[in-house]
Every structure is written in C-alpha cells, then in structure tokens.
Amino acid sequence: MAEETVREAIRKIALLNAVNYGGKARYQPVLGKMLTEQPQMRTKIKELLPLIQKIVAEVNKLSLEKQRRIVEEKWPKALVKEKVEVERVLPPLPNADRYERVVTRFAPNPDCMLHLGNARAIVLCDEYARMYKGSFRLRLEDTDPRLKRAALPFYEAIPEDLKWLGCKWDMEVIQSDRVPMYYEYAEKLLAKGGAYVCTCTQEKFRKLVSAKKTCPCRDLPSNEHLTRWKYMLDGTYREGQAVVRVKTDLNHPNPAVRDWPALRIINPKKYPHPRVGGKYRVWPLYNFSAGIDDHQMGITHIIRGKEHLTNQTRQEFMYKRLGWKYPEAIHYGRMKLTGSLLSKSKIVEGVRKGVFTGWADPRLGTFIALRKRGILPETIRRLIVEVGPKTVDVTLSWENLYAINRKLIDPKANRYFFVRDPKKLSVRNVTENMVAQLPFHPDSEKRGFRRFEIKPQNGAVEFWVAAQDADMLKRGKIVRLMGLFNLKVESVKAGVATASFHSKGHEEAKKLGAPLIHWLPAKTGIPCEVVMPDATVARGIAEDTCRKLKPDDIVQFERFGFARIDSIDWKLVVHYAHR
Numbered sequence: 001m002a003e004e005t006v007r008e009a010i011r012k013i014a015l016l017n018a019v020n021y022g023g024k025a026r027y028q029p030v031l032g033k034m035l036t037e038q039p040q041m042r043t044k045i046k047e048l049l050p051l052i053q054k055i056v057a058e059v060n061k062l063s064l065e066k067q068r069r070i071v072e073e074k075w076p077k078a079l080v081k082e083k084v085e086v087e088r089v090l091p092p093l094p095n096a097d098r099y100e101r102v103v104t105r106f107a108p109n110p111d112c113m114l115h116l117g118n119a120r121a122i123v124l125c126d127e128y129a130r131m132y133k134g135s136f137r138l139r140l141e142d143t144d145p146r147l148k149r150a151a152l153p154f155y156e157a158i159p160e161d162l163k164w165l166g167c168k169w170d171m172e173v174i175q176s177d178r179v180p181m182y183y184e185y186a187e188k189l190l191a192k193g194g195a196y197v198c199t200c201t202q203e204k205f206r207k208l209v210s211a212k213k214t215c216p217c218r219d220l221p222s223n224e225h226l227t228r229w230k231y232m233l234d235g236t237y238r239e240g241q242a243v244v245r246v247k248t249d250l251n252h253p254n255p256a257v258r259d260w261p262a263l264r265i266i267n268p269k270k271y272p273h274p275r276v277g278g279k280y281r282v283w284p285l286y287n288f289s290a291g292i293d294d295h296q297m298g299i300t301h302i303i304r305g306k307e308h309l310t311n312q313t314r315q316e317f318m319y320k321r322l323g324w325k326y327p328e329a330i331h332y333g334r335m336k337l338t339g340s341l342l343s344k345s346k347i348v349e350g351v352r353k354g355v356f357t358g359w360a361d362p363r364l365g366t367f368i369a370l371r372k373r374g375i376l377p378e379t380i381r382r383l384i385v386e387v388g389p390k391t392v393d394v395t396l397s398w399e400n401l402y403a404i405n406r407k408l409i410d411p412k413a414n415r416y417f418f419v420r421d422p423k424k425l426s427v428r429n430v431t432e433n434m435v436a437q438l439p440f441h442p443d444s445e446k447r448g449f450r451r452f453e454i455k456p457q458n459g460a461v462e463f464w465v466a467a468q469d470a471d472m473l474k475r476g477k478i479v480r481l482m483g484l485f486n487l488k489v490e491s492v493k494a495g496v497a498t499a500s501f502h503s504k505g506h507e508e509a510k511k512l513g514a515p516l517i518h519w520l521p522a523k524t525g526i527p528c529e530v531v532m533p534d535a536t537v538a539r540g541i542a543e544d545t546c547r548k549l550k551p552d553d554i555v556q557f558e559r560f561g562f563a564r565i566d567s568i569d570w571k572l573v574v575h576y577a578h579r
C-alpha cells in the first residue's frame with residue numbers, strides 16, 4: 001500500500017471517529033479500525049503507530065464543523081451511515097402493541113400563544129404518533145370563561161404554530177362545541193350515583209373532606225341530584241351555589257382527590273364565552289372535560305407533565321364509574337430553560353401589561369418569536385427528542401437550542417458584512433484600485449462572491465467599521481480589513497481613525513498577529529436594524545448585496561451572528577438568532 005493511500009485511509013477513520021465523538025478522535029479506536037479494515041498492515045504496525053498519532057492530532061485540531069464538512073465532501077456515504085447510528089430515537093411507548101393504533105393528543109387552552117414550554121407535549125405526541133404510524137389529535141380546551149378565558153385569535157394561531165412545527169393531526173375538537181356531550185355524561189353519572197350536586201359552601205366542604213367526612217349532599221337519592229342539576233342549568237342556582245362532584249374515595253390519602261369538582265356555574269352575563277357567548281351557564285372543569293374527551297377521542301397514550309399525576313388518579317375514579325379503561329399515561333419531568341420565561345401566566349400578564357413588545361418579543365420563547373429569529377422547527381423537534389419523555393427534571397440552556405440550530409443553518413446561511421454603530425476609518429497611501437472578493441459561504445465557492453470595488457481618491461479611501469472594532473484601533477497597531485489589505489493606525493481623533501496602507505497579503509497579517517475586522521466602503525450599504533434577543537435594537541449598515549435578500553432568508557453577519565430577514569425596503573430589519 002502506497003504511503004499516501006495509508007495516510008488517506010487513516011485520515012478517513014480518524015475524521016469519522018472525531019465526528020462521532022464530539023470532534024475528538026481517539027488513537028486506540030482508530031488503530032483498531034485500521035487494522036480491521038487493512039489486516040495486511042499488522043506487519044507494519046511500527047511504522048503505523050506514529051503515523052496514526054500524527055494524523056489523529058491533526059484531525060483533532062480541526063473544529064467539529066470542519067471535520068464534518070471534510071467528511072461530507074470526501075466520503076458523503078460514510079457520514080450518512082454514521083448519522084443513522086447517532087440519531088436519537090425515543091424509547092418505546094408502554095403497551096403500544098395492545099392497541100390497534102396509537103393515538104396521542106395535544107390539548108392546549110387557546111388563551112396564549114404556544115411557546116417552548118409547550119414544545120415537549122407537542123413534539124413527543126406528534127413524534128410518537130409518527131413512530132407508530134398512529135394518529136395525533138388536537139383539542140382546544142376552552143371551558144373556563146372566567147379564569148382561563150380563551151381569546152379568538154389563538155384558535156387560529158395555535159394550529160398555525162403546530163403546522164410550522166411540522167405536526168399533522170387527523171382530528172381537531174374544540175371543547176366549547178361539546179358542552180351538550182359533557183352534560184349527558186354528567187347526567188349519566190348523577191343517575192348512576194357516581195356524582196352528586198353539592199350545594200355546600202366551599203369552605204364547609206373543604207373542612208368536611210379534609211376530615212374524611214361526607215357532606216350532607218353526597219348520600220341524597222339520585223333523583224334529588226337530577227333535580228338539583230336541572231336547577232344548575234335553569235338558573236335557579238347561581239354562580240357559586242352548586243357544583244357537580246365526582247364520587248371518589250373520601251379516605252384517599254390525597255385530599256385533592258376526594259370528590260373533585262366536575263362542573264360548575266359561571267355567570268354568562270359577567271363572563272361570556274368568546275365563541276359561544278352566553279349560551280351555557282354550566283361549564284365542565286378540567287378533569288371532567290379532559291377525561292371524557294380522552295376516551296371519546298380514542299386517545300391510547302396520554303403524554304404530559306408529571307404535574308398531571310394527581311389528575312390521572314382523579315379521572316380514574318370517573319372512568320371506573322363509566323366502565324372505561326384509562327389510557328396509558330406517560331408523565332415526563334419538568335423542563336426548565338435557563339434565563340427564559342416558560343410560565344404561561346407570566347407570559348400572558350407581561351404581554352397584557354406591556355412589559356413585552358407583543359407575542360413576538362424575543363425574550364418570550366414563543367414559537368412566533370423563535371420563528372422570527374430564524375430558529376428552525378427542526379431544531380425544536382431535535383431538542384425535544386433528545387430530552388425525550390424521561391421523568392427526571394431537565395434544565396436546558398438557550399445554548400443547547402442554539403447549538404442544534406447552528407448546525408442546521410450554518411451550511412445554508414450566506415455571509416454578509418453588517419457594521420454595527422459605524423465609525424469612520426480613513427486609510428491613506430492606497431496606490432491602486434482594488435477589488436475584494438469575499439465568498440458567500442466559506443465552504444462553497446459555487447455560491448459565488450460579493451465584490452467590493454475600492455477606488456482611492458488621491459490615495460485615500462474611507463471605510464465604515466463597527467464601533468467595537470474602532471475602539472481597539474490604537475496608534476501604531478496593524479489591522480487587517482477582511483479580504484482586502486492590512487493597515488497601520490496613525491491616529492484616532494474624535495471617533496475618526498486615520499491609518500495608512502501597510503501590506504496586502506493575509507499571510508503578512510498572520511505573521512504580525514494583526515486582528516481581522518470587517519468593513520464597508522463608506523457611502524455604500526443599506527441601513528439595518530437587528531432586533532436582539534433582549535429586545536434591544538442594534539443599528540448599523542449592511543452591505544449592498546443584502547438588498548437582494550428576501551423576508552425569511554437566514555444569513556450570517558460575519559463576526560456578529562446568524563439572523564433572519566424580517567422585512568426589507570429602504571432599510572433592512574432582521575431578528576438576531578445566535579452567534
């Protein structure tokens with residue numbers, strides 16, 4: 001085997017090993033694999049050892065992205081195979097084989113825009129439905145016009161967000177359409193003695209139930225309860241005067257399980273429903289309507305947070321009374337995202353009070369805000385699949401999300417110059433016209449170049465540089481303008497830096513340890529506003545080539561970060577994604 005062939009074989013193994021282990025190839029597995037693939041090399045192990053060591057060291061000096069790119073270019077098939085191996089798969093669902101078809105559901109209240117806090121329920125349910133070739137279903141839970149009042153725009157925004165996330169559902173129900181059905185089941189339970197109408201004050205009931213005692217209503221005959229039920233519906237009882245309770249076990253160790261409330265009266269004049277107005281005065285509570293619907297909608301697997309564990313216990317009493325089998329229930333642990341607001345009530349309050357600029361405020365982690373920033377739906381799905389349905393609590397950081405997103409958008413995003421808070425830099429002694437050609441993407445020259453023509457006037461050229469870069473310009477310092485030339489700073493006065501041409505080559509800059517800064521020829525470019533993750537706005541100038549961009553394009557502003565184009569006319573408005 002020619003030495004070059006050997007080197008190349010080792011390099012391939014080392015690169016694949018590195019890509020699979022976070023960018024660091026290890027010597028032993030590379031040697032092992034080499035000897036398996038090329039058994040004839042066993043006789044030459046002495047020469048092989050230092051060579052492998054050297055190549056592994058070289059490979060490990062490259063960034064993971066670079067390693068991946070080399071593999072993708074040279075051995076595209078090898079990576080496809082490796083990718084399948086490292087792709088994360090969700091653990092199987094319990095008892096999936098007992099059901100003809102796995103059916104999952106996502107059941108939000110249409111009182112808020114969907115946000116990262118909802119992502120786990122959505123993605124897990126949708127992914128599991130796909131995994132088992134089953135169904136994913138959507139249910140809008142809007143039966144509390146008093147405290148968790150739904151609002152019309154969310155009935156449309158929620159399905160939109162789900163579509164954006166790539167979800168497919170084959171059934172969509174809105175609970176406020178199903179009130180008569182809930183009434184039917186309430187009557188059925190009342191007639192069977194599985195529920196009763198309690199007219200005790202909340203205080204009195206609580207006292208009795210915490211002492212494991214029966215309230216005076218519980219043991220009345222069922223026809224008395226059906227009469228009381230009629231009074232609930234016809235307005236004889238008013239808000240707060242009667243509630244339907246499902247009979248459970250008064251000795252249950254958790255007092256919150258004991259005879260839980262199933263339906264109550266809400267004054268329809270005071271609290272009209274956004275969809276059905278004053279049509280109903282008796283509304284089901286969460287455990288009742290969700291419990292009935294899960295059965296009615298054929299849900300086989302409920303996947304939700306562990307804060308719902310008690311709800312399962314509550315609902316199981318009702319299921320037993322109705323002769324139904326409770327679906328399989330998977331309760332995952334809490335997911336926190338450091339530095340982010342995942343509590344719905346706080347989001348709603350903040351938007352209402354104007355603490356945030358609206359639902360798309362980048363501080364919120366709503367899907368609409370993430371979408372605006374250029375976070376891909378695939379990123380959210382991958383993040384959630386990685387977390388899975390485990391019961392332990394997990395804390396994620398934005399960086400976890402960004403790392404996945406970066407991997408997905410980096411190969412696609414074209415590069416541009418954006419000069420934030422531009423400051424003037426004047427360079428003398430430029431003796432010739434020059435053209436700077438910078439690639440749209442460092443790994444793909446096929447995408448072409450951006451051209452900047454530099455035409456000195458009396459040997460001088462003016463540039464815009466970012467304020468942050470201008471701050472480091474000190475007299476005597478050598479700096480390289482990316483892709484153009486090297487300069488030596490002569491003076492910095494009143495925010496204007498003057499410099500003189502030093503040399504042209506990049507090698508020269510490297511030798512001198514000159515920092516690279518990006519730039520724009522003065523009097524060029526388009527005004528640009530970047531909405532940052534903290535909702536502040538970075539202002540500056542983007543290069544002229546950006547005029548060809550379209551909304552939704554994702555770009556990388558060099559030395560600044562990835563961003564998504566939001567609008568473009570006389571100025572460019574973009575939302576910042578991440579570094």
Ligand SMILES: [Zn+2]
Pocket residue numbers: 197198199200205215216217218
């Ligand atoms: Zn009572």
